[in-house]
Amino acid sequence: IYKNSDLQTILSVGEKKVISLKKELADFGLLEEERQGLNKPNRLYVGNINADFEVIHRASPLGDKELSKRQVRNCQNDRSRTSKTTAQELSKRQSNETESSETYLSETETNSFDEDEVNNNNSKRAQQSFIAIGKIIQNSPELRSVVQGLIPDLLLNEPQQAEIVVRALERGYHFLITELEKGNSVLTLQKQLQGEVAIKQLLLNTGFKQVDYMRDHLIDISQYGKYFASGFDNRLKIAITTTQSVSEF
Structure with missing residues (x-):
């Protein structure tokens, strides 16, 4: 009932x-x-x-x-x-x-x-998600183009799922910055090749890989944000442990 x-x-x-x-x-x-x-x-x-x-x-x-x-x-x-x-x-x-x-x-x-x-x-929950996304981008403006490139439609149609995705991107961004400061060889090489856009480009490439994978395997849209966050985190960790990832991941 x-x-x-x-x-x-x-x-x-x-x-x-x-x-x-x-x-x-x-x-x-x-x-x-x-x-x-x-x-x-x-x-x-x-x-x-x-x-x-x-x-x-x-x-x-x-x-x-x-x-x-x-x-x-x-x-x-x-x-x-x-x-x-x-x-x-x-x-x-x-x-x-x-x-x-x-x-x-x-x-x-x-x-x-x-x-x-x-x-x-x-409506209130959607508004709260939009506000949270805005604050994240305001604090990390480098993520703006990454967010727009990965989830433009999801931002409008599923704001709560979009918020989970944006928070995963934010975590990934700070994770990569920290690893670069520690002298990670993969990130150092990628920065030498691509310059200041290296971190943002790695976020985009990794995000697109995860979205493409989900397009063929995810059935329940209510799991979109959770599924993206989990897969994205794992892909980033793999991406900075092999030099092959610089060109392919």
Whole structure:
């Protein structure tokens, strides 16, 4: 049992996106909704997708055509099973159109306050992320072009994920500066070859490598920032331990 406002919070999306996702699931026979009555949220019945575990990361990309065929077969099977078991319930549920209409209107009116509150909270969190990103760039202006090069769209669409990415870039920048001051041979050589832009260029190259990797392997967008930060940190550590990284990493 979830109101639209609950799903918005869980998925970090707006109401229109929640409605669109629910409609898509229903089209594939993976979701049935049952109204409970005045001021009560709908019951959601989720179809069987024959999945034994949740996949957040896959080791190798899966072709879109292969995936779509498999999904269609599963969805068709699930839909046929679901329609048999729910037909009788649906007939009872839809017996009074007037009652259903009144219930829908009352639920919409009641839930609107919760949804407005969630939207306000999401807006505040997004604003806080933008402010945090601005402060980081203000303190380390060298990161401005790196941030703009790596995540221009993410900054607008997923500010909280963008904040995690920018904080990872900030940590990486200070890490490289410290290692250079310690006399790291790889960084010293790269600075001799590229000059003052060496650190910024290494951040960009390493960041692009991680983003390209995630484009093929990351499934859950809510894990974007965490996944980037972890991979980016590891790549930077590898990059300054081998001279091969200067030209390739």
